Amino acid sequence: MMRLLSAAGCGLAVINSAFAAPGKYGIDRTLRFTDNGTFQLALFNDLHYGEAENLVWGPQQDVNSTRVTNSVLDNEQAQLVVLNGDLITGENTYKHNSTDYINEVVQPLLERNLLWASTYGNHDSDFNLSRHNILQREQTWPNALTRQDVSTPTSGVSNYWLPVYPSSGDADVPALLLWFFDSRGGNYYLQTSASTGESVPQPNWVDQTAVDWFTETRTHLCSQYGRDVPSLAFVHIPVNAMLAFQQSQNDTGVRPHYEPGINDDDPLAQQGYTEGQGDVTDGNAPVFTYNGEDVPFMQALLDTPNLIAMFSGHDHGDDFCFKWDTQLPGMSLKGNGLDLCFGRHSGYGGYGSWIRGSRQVLVTEEMAKEGVVETWVRLETGATSGSVVLNGTYGQDYYPAVPDA
Numbered sequence: 001m002m003r004l005l006s007a008a009g010c011g012l013a014v015i016n017s018a019f020a021a022p023g024k025y026g027i028d029r030t031l032r033f034t035d036n037g038t039f040q041l042a043l044f045n046d047l048h049y050g051e052a053e054n055l056v057w058g059p060q061q062d063v064n065s066t067r068v069t070n071s072v073l074d075n076e077q078a079q080l081v082v083l084n085g086d087l088i089t090g091e092n093t094y095k096h097n098s099t100d101y102i103n104e105v106v107q108p109l110l111e112r113n114l115l116w117a118s119t120y121g122n123h124d125s126d127f128n129l130s131r132h133n134i135l136q137r138e139q140t141w142p143n144a145l146t147r148q149d150v151s152t153p154t155s156g157v158s159n160y161w162l163p164v165y166p167s168s169g170d171a172d173v174p175a176l177l178l179w180f181f182d183s184r185g186g187n188y189y190l191q192t193s194a195s196t197g198e199s200v201p202q203p204n205w206v207d208q209t210a211v212d213w214f215t216e217t218r219t220h221l222c223s224q225y226g227r228d229v230p231s232l233a234f235v236h237i238p239v240n241a242m243l244a245f246q247q248s249q250n251d252t253g254v255r256p257h258y259e260p261g262i263n264d265d266d267p268l269a270q271q272g273y274t275e276g277q278g279d280v281t282d283g284n285a286p287v288f289t290y291n292g293e294d295v296p297f298m299q300a301l302l303d304t305p306n307l308i309a310m311f312s313g314h315d316h317g318d319d320f321c322f323k324w325d326t327q328l329p330g331m332s333l334k335g336n337g338l339d340l341c342f343g344r345h346s347g348y349g350g351y352g353s354w355i356r357g358s359r360q361v362l363v364t365e366e367m368a369k370e371g372v373v374e375t376w377v378r379l380e381t382g383a384t385s386g387s388v389v390l391n392g393t394y395g396q397d398y399y400p401a402v403p404d405a
């Protein structure tokens with residue numbers, strides 16, 4: 001059913017109002033604030049299942065990663081799990097069963113009847129692994145809210161949005177929107193270069209067609225709901241503002257008591273990153289050199305009223321949050337107070353041995369209206385780390401430093 005809507009400040013837009021399809025699935029797929037007005041997300045990034053599957057240590061790593069997920073979920077009460085990229089290490093898996101690892105990734109979520117939503121990372125695409133096939137596999141379970149809303153040849157897969165409704169009241173208007181973006185990367189499925197015989201690299205930033213979809217959809221939703229609903233965003237590879245911040249302030253960069261978190265990937269690898277900071281190579285030659293590829297995406301984020309924070313993974317050795325509220329050195333864009341955060345490396349796969357964990361994000365309906373979220377890392381050990389409030393004074397508030405471990 002299509003209808004015409006208009007609302008002050010949002011322009012005029014045609015909206016497909018038949019969004020939800022309840023009844024088709026055995027579980028309630030509607031995201032809602034709890035009766036006490038809270039909504040909590042548990043973010044797992046860089047799980048990297050499927051490494052070295054024919055050796056002893058590879059499968060052991062995956063058993064360990066499942067232990068991390070179970071431990072975190074036993075200690076937290078999340079309404080949604082976000083799998084924020086690099087679910088699988090595609091360069092190590094076989095074509096005939098590469099997406100079978102998804103069964104292992106989601107087992108702890110199925111056991112708890114939890115809903116989940118994914119973004120895909122650079123390791124989720126390789127000669128033997130297709131992010132389209134990962135999506136298909138995910139969608140065999142009703143718990144998967146992951147979708148593909150943009151299907152251009154360059155868009156990637158995991159670009160979509162989800163509404164979170166209030167615990168009660170006007171059920172037609174969400175209290176929070178969640179945006180998921182695909183920063184692509186890795187290598188194209190079953191493609192080899194005619195000249196080198198090597199796999200064919202995929203660009204590692206959010207594509208222009210996904211940015212265009214985002215800005216159009218945002219405008220439509222504003223018209224439909226009559227307001228700019230507060231929102232959070234998720235993307236695997238961080239944007240360049242995070243690198244610019246890390247490298248700013250004469251290399252004091254991330255301050256232990258003001259942006260508490262580990263900061264060991266320095267310089268960090270951002271969207272469009274260059275050889276030496278990342279792994280996008282064709283043979284030995286760097287194929288992507290940072291040249292502002294993510295500027296349209298960052299501009300669209302800054303143009304989104306009431307976008308509170310965006311969460312990334314990818315750099316396993318970083319788990320800080322910072323408030324982007326200045327024009328950082330080397331950047332043409334000026335931040336508007338958007339908070340940008342890393343999650344904690346969750347998997348035993350992938351580089352690094354920092355204590356594994358999962359970033360938690362808690363918001364109440366009241367906090368969403370004020371543009372505030374609370375966030376901390378729940379470690380595999382059961383301890384918490386780096387608990388902060390992303391409010392108007394984040395970046396000036398003094399917090400305990402996070403151990404570099």
Ligand SMILES: *[C@@H]1O[C@H](CO)[C@@H](O)[C@H](O)[C@H]1NC(C)=O
Nearest residue numbers: 056057058060061062064348
């Ligand atoms: C699995 O976890 C145990 C306990 O932390 C650790 O001793 C072992 O090295 C890990 N194994 C692998 C392959 O990561």
Ligand SMILES: *[C@@H]1O[C@H](CO)[C@@H](O)[C@H](O)[C@H]1NC(C)=O
Nearest residue numbers: 034035036037038076077078
């Ligand atoms: C609100 O509900 C959630 C989920 O049931 C629970 O984890 C949390 O502790 C509750 N918070 C308060 C303040 O009661």
Ligand SMILES: *[C@@H]1O[C@H](CO)[C@@H](O)[C@H](O)[C@H]1NC(C)=O
Nearest residue numbers: 091093094095096097127128
């Ligand atoms: C892809 O997987 C197949 C088995 O399904 C295997 O024979 C082949 O070596 C793999 N190729 C790469 C590039 O990993």
Ligand SMILES: *[C@@H]1O[C@H](CO)[C@@H](O)[C@H](O)[C@H]1NC(C)=O
Nearest residue numbers: 053054094096097098100101
């Ligand atoms: C995929 O196949 C390989 C080789 O046959 C095997 O070692 C591995 O355990 C399989 N992976 C899964 C998830 O079944």
Ligand SMILES: *[C@@H]1O[C@H](CO)[C@@H](O)[C@H](O)[C@H]1NC(C)=O
Nearest residue numbers: 247248249250251252253329
């Ligand atoms: C960085 O150092 C330069 C030269 O010493 C100085 O002019 C500038 O104010 C410093 N910037 C910050 C943010 O400390």
Ligand SMILES: *[C@@H]1O[C@H](CO)[C@@H](O)[C@H](O)[C@H]1NC(C)=O
Nearest residue numbers: 388389390391392393394397
């Ligand atoms: C932000 O949160 C911190 C930590 O709870 C608090 O100390 C600070 O006063 C808050 N700032 C505002 C503007 O509420």
